[in-house]
Amino acid sequence: MKAINAVRVGGVDVLPLVEGGKGVSVSTGLSAGSWAAAGGVGTVSLVNADSYDEDGQPVQQIYRGRTRRERHEELIDYAIRGGIAQAQIAHEQSSGKGRVHANILWEMGGAERVIAGVLEGAKGLIHGLTCGAGMPYRLSDIAARFGVHYYPIVSSARAFSALWKRAYNKTAHLLGGVVYEDPWRAGGHNGLSNTENPLNPEDPYPRVVALRKLMREFGLGDTPIIMAGGVWWLEEWQDWIDNPELGPIIFQFGTRPLLTKESPIPEAWKQRLLTLKEGDVFLNRFSPTGFYSSAVNNSFLQELRERSERQVAFSPEPVGEHVAAYGVGARKRLVFVTPTDLEHIHAWEAQGFTEAMRTPDSTLIFVTPERGREIVTDQVDCMGCLSECRFSNWSQREPEFSNGRKADPRSFCIQKTLQTIAHAHGPDQELVADNNLMFGGTSAWRFGTDPFYSNGFVPTVKQLVERIMTGR
Numbered sequence: 001m002k003a004i005n006a007v008r009v010g011g012v013d014v015l016p017l018v019e020g021g022k023g024v025s026v027s028t029g030l031s032a033g034s035w036a037a038a039g040g041v042g043t044v045s046l047v048n049a050d051s052y053d054e055d056g057q058p059v060q061q062i063y064r065g066r067t068r069r070e071r072h073e074e075l076i077d078y079a080i081r082g083g084i085a086q087a088q089i090a091h092e093q094s095s096g097k098g099r100v101h102a103n104i105l106w107e108m109g110g111a112e113r114v115i116a117g118v119l120e121g122a123k124g125l126i127h128g129l130t131c132g133a134g135m136p137y138r139l140s141d142i143a144a145r146f147g148v149h150y151y152p153i154v155s156s157a158r159a160f161s162a163l164w165k166r167a168y169n170k171t172a173h174l175l176g177g178v179v180y181e182d183p184w185r186a187g188g189h190n191g192l193s194n195t196e197n198p199l200n201p202e203d204p205y206p207r208v209v210a211l212r213k214l215m216r217e218f219g220l221g222d223t224p225i226i227m228a229g230g231v232w233w234l235e236e237w238q239d240w241i242d243n244p245e246l247g248p249i250i251f252q253f254g255t256r257p258l259l260t261k262e263s264p265i266p267e268a269w270k271q272r273l274l275t276l277k278e279g280d281v282f283l284n285r286f287s288p289t290g291f292y293s294s295a296v297n298n299s300f301l302q303e304l305r306e307r308s309e310r311q312v313a314f315s316p317e318p319v320g321e322h323v324a325a326y327g328v329g330a331r332k333r334l335v336f337v338t339p340t341d342l343e344h345i346h347a348w349e350a351q352g353f354t355e356a357m358r359t360p361d362s363t364l365i366f367v368t369p370e371r372g373r374e375i376v377t378d379q380v381d382c383m384g385c386l387s388e389c390r391f392s393n394w395s396q397r398e399p400e401f402s403n404g405r406k407a408d409p410r411s412f413c414i415q416k417t418l419q420t421i422a423h424a425h426g427p428d429q430e431l432v433a434d435n436n437l438m439f440g441g442t443s444a445w446r447f448g449t450d451p452f453y454s455n456g457f458v459p460t461v462k463q464l465v466e467r468i469m470t471g472r
């Protein structure tokens with residue numbers, strides 16, 4: 001195993017190890033500060049982070065606004081207060097060692113306001129901004145305003161080229177690094193393009209070489225590339241270390257920090273990680289963002305898959321093969337489906353899936369009445385946690401605050417499910433964990449095969465970093 005040497009990040013020498021940001025109360029100040037204290041780069045998430053009351057208990061994010069716009073303002077306020085709280089904890093935990101970065105999704109509702117609010121309220125505590133899930137052109141402007149380095153997340157050289165030419169070339173001195181996030185292997189939301197096959201993962205090496213070649217053309221030959229997604233043992237990546245073709249490389253770990261003493265996720269989630277098998281984490285496209293995402297195949301994802309499988313196309317009037325009449329809703333308004341699909345509908349209704357729900361694509365899905373009521377309630381209760389949401393049809397763009405399409409019942413309220421699983425610490429947490437979205441990288445199955453975790457061992461962040469530095 002090659003020696004793992006310190007690298008220059010944002011003007012400071014640190015271990016080439018970054019903790020990947022995980023939103024909605026998962027990448028906390030305790031975890032990030034501990035990672036930084038161990039000599040690397042810790043990352044707090046600004047995506048609806050927890051704030052605390054006078055007793056040190058997490059403040060439950062309850063929305064009282066009557067309209068989506070009012071609830072959206074509440075969400076931004078929660079996010080800013082939570083981000084400041086986590087930055088303060090990370091700063092105290094790190095004791096001034098390493099680096100503390102903040103991660104945010106560009107497609108989060110009010111992302112720019114949240115970033116600015118946290119940086120304003122936690123001056124000097126955050127050393128860098130990491131941002132992906134979209135094309136964050138204005139990230140460099142925000143970084144320049146507050147004098148911090150920025151680290152865009154991309155999944156191709158083409159994406160970085162667009163960002164550089166439109167905005168980043170004006171603030172090159174603050175570009176601390178470029179995160180290459182493997183769109184097939186990273187956890188959470190991924191940047192697969194429409195031309196890339198989700199079932200055919202590509203080798204990251206030539207993609208990163210292409211990114212480095214482009215960066216050298218822009219005079220960024222010494223700017224680190226942070227490899228994210230699928231990184232487990234560094235000995236498997238030693239050909240990347242001190243490789244002149246790649247230049248300075250740093251490695252990001254998003255999934256492994258989930259299973260540490262400092263990780264805030266519920267015990268049921270941690271135990272589930274230890275039992276995963278290869279293939280238990282996979283890419284899906286149910287997210288209301290419209291992006292692919294990588295998550296554990298639990299009852300939550302299975303229900304979403306089955307929901308979409310109970311789907312038929314319809315026409316508002318008889319046309320072609322769509323000649324079989326079917327009444328939708330309480331008023332039984334007629335639509336027309338094929339005779340074969342009508343047989344499918346009758347079979348689903350016999351199983352209890354009697355509620356027909358329209359999608360924006362002129363199809364009907366069939367769910368139980370209970371599930372139908374839950375879907376409608378979640379859509380009505382939308383608080384605008386995304387810049388645009390296909391589940392509720394929210395958009396933060398004025399004046400309509402709508403994406404212009406019908407709400408899509410094939411998706412889900414991502415804010416609700418991520419808040420629920422992150423805070424499921426009660427006696428029913430195993431059931432809660434199985435029935436909510438559980439993000440994870442596709443290498444998460446390795447928890448069960450890596451001898452480091454034998455007999456259910458859960459390390460501290462310090463122990464994990466020390467282990468990684470051995471190559472394992």
